[in-house]
Amino acid sequence: MGPEGIRILACGVACAVRYRFERGLGLGLPGQVIHTAQVEVDAAPSDTVELHFGRRVAPDGFVWSVPLRRGEQSRLKVGVMARGDAGAHLERFLTRPDVSARLLGDPGPPTRRLLPLRPLAKTYADRLLVVGDAGGFTKPTTGGGIFYSLLTASLAADTLLEGFGAGRLDEEFLEATSGAGRSGSARSCGWGTGCASS
Numbered sequence: 001m002g003p004e005g006i007r008i009l010a011c012g013v014a015c016a017v018r019y020r021f022e023r024g025l026g027l028g029l030p031g032q033v034i035h036t037a038q039v040e041v042d043a044a045p046s047d048t049v050e051l052h053f054g055r056r057v058a059p060d061g062f063v064w065s066v067p068l069r070r071g072e073q074s075r076l077k078v079g080v081m082a083r084g085d086a087g088a089h090l091e092r093f094l095t096r097p098d099v100s101a102r103l104l105g106d107p108g109p110p111t112r113r114l115l116p117l118r119p120l121a122k123t124y125a126d127r128l129l130v131v132g133d134a135g136g137f138t139k140p141t142t143g144g145g146i147f148y149s150l151l152t153a154s155l156a157a158d159t160l161l162e163g164f165g166a167g168r169l170d171e172e173f174l175e176a177t178s179g180a181g182r183s184g185s186a187r188s189c190g191w192g193t194g195c196a197s198s
């Protein structure tokens with residue numbers, strides 16, 4: 001480290017759904033995103049997981065509910081993944097008479113989050129790889145990204161180690177090593193192909 005700051009040899013971008021760095025680095029945004037909202041609320045006991053579909057319930061997505069217990073208290077997690085205002089779709093669902101009759105408390109404001117459903121067009125650059133939600137690596141059907149974040153982080157680490165060994169951290173090497181050179185898994189994660197669902 002000198003007076004000018006820290007010298008970084010390589011960087012992994014892993015700061016999830018913010019896209020400030022990706023935009024600034026000219027990597028673009030995920031090819032597709034969807035809105036989500038979820039709440040947890042006291043509810044009558046149940047042992048049924050539910051999925052609700054339909055354009056009026058959740059356009060391009062679905063509503064889910066999962067019963068759980070916190071100590072002695074039965075609760076329900078309810079969430080929606082949908083195009084548009086997910087919070088409004090969730091509120092509409094929770095106020096349906098057949099649903100509200102099962103709730104024993106006020107759900108309160110939902111946790112909202114944008115989910116990437118397709119990777120960025122480009123998830124590599126000189127000395128840089130993007131992993132996890134930051135790269136838009138998720139399961140396209142649900143937006144779940146725990147598996148893909150671990151997988152892409154592990155592949156990125158292997159790729160950077162190879163790059164250090166070869167003395168190459170340039171974009172061309174990182175693309176070839178992480179995307180084309182690593183069997184099907186990296187390819188299906190999008191490095192070098194930009195497609196998570198194939």
Ligand SMILES: Cc1cc2nc3c(=O)[nH]c(=O)nc-3n(C[C@H](O)[C@H](O)[C@H](O)COP(=O)(O)OP(=O)(O)OC[C@H]3O[C@@H](n4cnc5c(N)ncnc54)[C@H](O)[C@@H]3O)c2cc1C
Binds near residue numbers: 015111131
């Ligand atoms: C309510 C909810 C339920 C979910 N359920 C599931 C599920 O059941 N199954 C599933 O597979 N996925 C699920 N997901 C998605 C899953 O959580 C993400 O896909 C996964 O956590 C992505 O991992 P990540 O490491 O890319 O990002 P994250 O786990 O979000 O980690 C990013 C980290 O970067 C940090 N960070 C952000 N900006 C900066 C910065 N500028 N500098 C330093 N650090 C920074 C953040 O604080 C955070 O710790 C769910 C998500 C939500 C919101």
